[in-house]
Amino acid sequence: MASIWEYANPRKFMSVTDRVLPWIAGLSAIALVAGLAWGFFLTPDDYRQGSTVKIIYLHVPAALMAINGWLMMLAASLVWLVRRHHVSALAARAAAPVGAVMTVIALLTGAIWGQPMWGTWWAWDPRLTSFLILFLFYLGYIALWAAIEDGDTAADLTSVLCLVGSVFALLSRYAVNFWNQGLHQGASLSLDKEENVADVFYFPLLLCIAGFVLFFLALVLLRTRTEIRARRMRALMARERMA
Amino acid sequence: MMPELGKYAGAVLSAYAVSLALLAVLVLWSLWRAKRVKAALEKVEARRNGQD
Numbered sequence: 001m002a003s004i005w006e007y008a009n010p011r012k013f014m015s016v017t018d019r020v021l022p023w024i025a026g027l028s029a030i031a032l033v034a035g036l037a038w039g040f041f042l043t044p045d046d047y048r049q050g051s052t053v054k055i056i057y058l059h060v061p062a063a064l065m066a067i068n069g070w071l072m073m074l075a076a077s078l079v080w081l082v083r084r085h086h087v088s089a090l091a092a093r094a095a096a097p098v099g100a101v102m103t104v105i106a107l108l109t110g111a112i113w114g115q116p117m118w119g120t121w122w123a124w125d126p127r128l129t130s131f132l133i134l135f136l137f138y139l140g141y142i143a144l145w146a147a148i149e150d151g152d153t154a155a156d157l158t159s160v161l162c163l164v165g166s167v168f169a170l171l172s173r174y175a176v177n178f179w180n181q182g183l184h185q186g187a188s189l190s191l192d193k194e195e196n197v198a199d200v201f202y203f204p205l206l207l208c209i210a211g212f213v214l215f216f217l218a219l220v221l222l223r224t225r226t227e228i229r230a231r232r233m234r235a236l237m238a239r240e241r242m243a
Numbered sequence: 244m245m246p247e248l249g250k251y252a253g254a255v256l257s258a259y260a261v262s263l264a265l266l267a268v269l270v271l272w273s274l275w276r277a278k279r280v281k282a283a284l285e286k287v288e289a290r291r292n293g294q295d
Contacts, residue, residue: 051248058262101269105262112258226277233284
């Protein structure tokens with residue numbers, strides 16, 4: 001069995017992802033279209049929330065990927081800091097814009113959902129506030145990568161920023177439990193069946209989550225491939241200048 | 244085929260429109276950048292191979 005560290009070799013990473021990326025992208029498209037169509041067209045209204053419950057199929061998967069995207073960046077950053085594999089640092093960089101868009105979708109759909117249900121677009125609720133701070137961390141992370149010319153220094157500094165931001169990624173997930181106050185409800189999905197949404201919403205939601213996870217993975221692989229090529233291009237051009 | 248969304252139609256449809264538009268922009272931007280960087284690298288590599 002191949003060691004996972006083999007994929008830290010850019011050449012190996014490019015050859016493997018060249019084969020698997022079309023499959024992941026295809027599966028992602030199928031799961032997203034099927035899940036969203038099932039949720040939008042074939043599920044009933046909620047007895048309290050009416051048709052706004054259909055927003056759950058975008059809001060929950062996007063929020064989940066916003067948090068887990070940052071945790072994936074954390075894992076990749078730790079690999080960079082400990083083992084100095086460039087592919088992991090570039091994967092973290094590639095994931096940031098995807099995670100940022102997921103955070104924006106979670107914030108916007110939350111505001112659109114909150115207005116009719118809570119009577120307000122926004123409240124300084126623990127979960128909403130920690131999500132907004134997470135979004136600012138995403139922006140800061142992207143800006144820091146862009147601001148530093150030396151790739152290794154940028155990877156070092158952004159990795160440290162990622163470690164700090166992880167506090168807010170975890171707070172976004174557990175804020176409701178920590179403070180037990182604010183407008184936002186607890187988790188929609190739980191290992192405890194009693195706390196879950198009703199089955200009629202649960203299964204299309206699971207499919208949408210699978211679609212968002214695969215979508216995130218496909219985009220991160222595509223963007224990591226781009227970052228690897230961009231890094232090689234910068235290295236070749238630097239050699240040209242020195243010659 | 245369109246489900247009856249009632250008085251919340253505006254909220255539901257705008258949530259879907261905004262989200263799908265953002266996802267589409269992200270995909271198109273990523274594909275455009277991938278294509279551009281790949282072409283630029285091929286150009287640099289061709290120049291380098293020409294020098295060898």
